[in-house]
Amino acid sequence: MQTLIEVRNLGIAYGRPGSWTNVVQGVSFDIARGEAFGLVGESGCGKSTVAYRLLGYGAVNSLAQTGEVLFDGIDLLKLDARSLARLRGKRIALVPQNPTTSLSPGMRVGTQIREMIATHKALPAGMTMERRLAELFALVGLPDVGHRFPHELSGGQQQRVTIAMAVSCNPDLLVLDEPTTGLDVTTQRQIIQLLKDLRSSIGMAMLYVTHDLALLSQIADRVGVMYAGQLVEVAPCDALLSAPVHPYSRGLIASIPTIDGASSGRGLRGMLRRDQIPGGCKFEPRCDFAKADCKSIPQTLEPVEKHRAVACMRWKDIEPAVAALTRRARSPRPDIDAGSVLSVEDLALSYQSPSVLRTLLGKADSIVARDIGFELKSGEVVALVGESGSGKSTIARAISGRLEPRSGKIRLDGDALAPVLRQRSVEQLRQIQYIFQNPDASLNPRRRIKTILERPLRHFGIKSDATTLETVLESVGLHAGYLNRYPEQLSGGERQRIAIARALLVSPKLLICDEILSALDVSVQSRIVELLQSLKKRHSVAMLFISHDLAVVQQLADRVAVLYRGELLQMAETATLLESPLHPYTQMLLQAAPGLRRDQYVASPPAIPGETSAGGQGCPLAGRCPRQIGTVCAESRPPLRKTETGFIRCHMPSIQLARGDQLAVA
Known part of the structure; x- marks a missing residue:
């Protein structure tokens, strides 16, 4: 195959004149036209630094000390800003990790794509702009959502929009920087299927930067493994894995x-x-x-x-x-007689429309969750899984007091919690700690790490000595040298570890972990999982663990609750649920989880943007369920049935689900 881009002996340093620190040394690889090349390694290994140089990007405090980046024979490291601007987007395009921060919140998504096409004068001859936009949305599996703002789309839909924007000028090379981080397994599969289809239809090459080797196995031809700024192995994907x-x-x-x-x-x-x-x-x-x-x-x-x-x-x-x-040996479940830390009873949640709209337009509140009930015991981990937009984080917000419930009760140690944060005691605030998915938004960029970690200690009046911060940093895989750094000087994985350390410092009773491992590489994930297991064992910390990674859930969780469109469809002990899933939706999630070998999984079409809230009369999975027959599921709400280790909400009895029977028409 013909080489499209070639990286030769690339060396990059960070710092300032007279004080440079090498972060990438001697990196060399090439990508052929139409080839998908994966770049993997632990957080901070330099893979994103290398990837952005393929677009001519470099931080103001970085310097390409050696090497060449040859794109069609042109060294990108020697091009001026104007030449690079003409190249970016038109011939080399980027799909960033976080679509929420890469899409302008004040512009409709159609306007943003239109701006890209107009800037590069890339509208095909004889085609109108509106027709081109509709064509691009169809290409990424979306209806015409050009009139919507980014916040009106789910995370997976936002990522599809960024991909539509990236391919709008039919580039030769697509650079993807962790494009599926934070997305649920079914949405990840949809994105990978989309990229494979685009690759075959447009013929573009890809550099795919990720820490998810299982997902990479479904798309990459070759993989380069980086460690400490150096390539240590390059091989065909199947051979490497x-x-x-x-x-x-x-x-x-x-x-x-x-x-x-x-x-x-x-x-x-x-x-x-x-x-x-x-x-x-x-x-x-x-x-x-x-x-x-x-x-x-x-x-x-x-x-x-x-x-x-x-x-x-x-x-x-x-x-x-x-x-x-x-x-791997699983840790035993906590004693069934252990005291209850958290109890959620008949919780219903909604996002209220502004009162003016409710009055003038008769617009009702949007119910996003209903009949949510579960219990967390001391030292127990309950995982909450489900697709993007199912209501997982909304439930976590209500438990933490950041969203007032529409109805229902939340109890901590048997005592009813006030519905909102400002009405809760300081001690209750300490006992429930929230670790957010995106550390970029939860860490103050203007404060050093030491100040960020000391703040909760001062707020809750907790005494500490000089070794307290160093000890907690070591527990999350960092060292004392990080204390004087700012968040921007850390990689994404390192920032998330700081966020975890901050929550652990105040010795909480309940940790709410909202996709906290999605931005971390597998080795750091393993350390954090071991840390969380140690915490639950030594200090009986209870955890509500929100995740889309079922393999991590298998390692950590004692029980799993499966959520879809605001309703709990199944809850069971982890081993039981993963080995013998009953509910059709649980089976769909497990089938979508990728392994380390390329498989023949066919992603289902993405959900159409629109009303996804709970509150319908029938089963929320109706219309998508592979085992649905007749109109029973769509017209009547499924009953709650007890199982050996939990419950399931389905019209079909558990024994029939286990046998694989079809639903009889009522």
């Missing part, structure tokens, strides 16, 4: 959680400490196979097999990575 050669690649893949709890070896130990990198192999401090000379002899990427290169002089001496899968 089935038989990794470099010790770091082996540990990274072994760290990936699976739904069945199986492991293919030992995961990564320790963490990257750039201040302790030796002069030889950078991975030596964490390598299980290191010898004395590894510490002093630098390793560079060298061809070892056809289409594979590895930066390890001992790769031939290491036993093959393929090993029998072993099942």
Whole structure:
């Protein structure tokens, strides 16, 4: 295949004149026309830094010290700002990680795409702008949503809009920076299916930056593995995931959680400490196979097999990575007689329309959740799973006091909680701590990490000494050197670890974890999961764990509650739910979860933007359920049926669901 872009010996440093710190060294790879190349590695390894150089982007405090980035023979590192502006969007386009911050909140999404096309004069001859917009929305699986503002779309729909914008000028190369982070499994699959379809129809190449190797396996042709700013292995995707050669690649893949709890070896130990990198192999401090000379002899990427290169002089001496899968031991469920920490009873939630609109237009409140009821015991983890827009975070907001319930009760240690934050006591506020999904919005960018961590201690009057902050940082995989940094000096994964540390400092009884692992690489995920398991064991901390990653849920949760369009459809012990899912929607979620091998899963069409609130007369899954027959499901609400370890809300009895029977027409 013809090479489209080639990166040669790229070296990048951060700092200022006279004081530069190398963060990327000697990175070389190429991408052919129509090829999908994945770039993976732990948070802070430099993969996004490299990716943005393919668009000519660099932070004001960064410098490309060595190398070339050749796009169709033109070195992007030598182009002026005007030439780069003509190139970006038209021939090389970007799909960013967070569509919420990349889409202008004050502009309709159609206007934003129209601006891109007009800027690059990329409207096809003989086609009107409106027709082109409709064509682009159809291309990404959306109806015409051009009149909507970004906040009127779900996260998955927003990401589809950014993809429509990125491909609006038919670029040759699409750079994707964690495009599915934070999205639920079914939406992730829809996005991957969309990218595969676009690749075949438009023929564009892709650089896909991610920490999700399971998802990458569904789209990438080749993968480059980065560690501490250096490529340590480049190989075809299937070969890398089935038989990794470099010790770091082996540990990274072994760290990936699976739904069945199986492991293919030992995961990564320790963490990257750039201040302790030796002069030889950078991975030596964490390598299980290191010898004395590894510490002093630098390793560079060298061809070892056809289409594979590895930066390890001992790769031939290491036993093959393929090993029998072993099942990870699950921690036992907490004692059933443990005291109740949180109780939610018949909770109904709505977002109120402004009173003027309700009066003038007769507009009713939008009910987003109803009949929500569950209990959390001391030391128990209950996972809340479901697609984007199902109401998971809305329920968490109500429990934390940031959204007043329409009806129902929330109790903490048996005492009824006031519906809103301002009416709760200081002690109740301390006992419930919320860890948000997006640390960019939850950490003050103008304060150093030390100040951010000290603030809750002062607010709740908690005494601390000099080692308190260092201890909590170590517990989340960081070190004392981070205390004097600002959030902008940290990677996304490091910022999230700071947010977790801040919540842990005040010793809460209940942690509300809202997609807290979605931005973290698998090795850090593993450390955080171990930390949370330790907390629940040693301090009996209860957790409401909101996640779309069912493999992580398998590791951590004792019970799982499945939510869809504001209604709990099933609740069961984790092992029971994952091994024998009963509800058709639970089965759909499990089928969508990707493994480390490319599969034949076909993503269902995305939901049409519109009313997704709870409150309809029938089952919320009606019209989408693969086991629906007749009009029973659409016209009558399914009953709540008890199961051995929980409940299920379905017209079909549990025994028939387990047998795979079809619903009989009433």
